[in-house]
Amino acid sequence: MPTIIDKPVTVNLSPAGDPAAFILDRFEHTIIGQPQAIFTRTRWWEQGSAPKRIDTELWRVAAVKAGLAAGGVE
Template identity: 65%
Template sequence: MPLVIDARVDVELSADGDPCVFVWNRFEHTIIGQPQAVFTRTSWWENAGTSTRIDTELWRVDASRGGEEQHRYDLRRDADGWVLALDWG
């Protein structure tokens, strides 16, 4: 079962525009392998008046902090920045 984080993070992008590093709680997490981009569509009536965006950009990544064991995370790009959404462990 994933752990919901929902914390703002700083994300560094590669030359291709894919996330390659994110900083969470002052620690740099290096993304390992190829991140997987997923776009989900929100029904406009569910968020009426709250946002002009109906597509959510989500990246599933495997990342490691230093030499520690890697974890799978979901990074979400919102209109005002990046959010670490889930830690899959």
């Protein structure tokens, strides 16, 4: 079952610039398969000032905790 992580994490990038691994709750998770970039739109009209960014880039990935053979985190 996928897990949605809705908080910032430390991400290690591949030489091509794609996410390769991330740290979540002190544990490293290795990304398996191809990461997919997705974007969410900021509800800028509800903010009191002009936003610096309208879109936020997020990544959908399959990952395994370091030392585990199978599993997934989205």
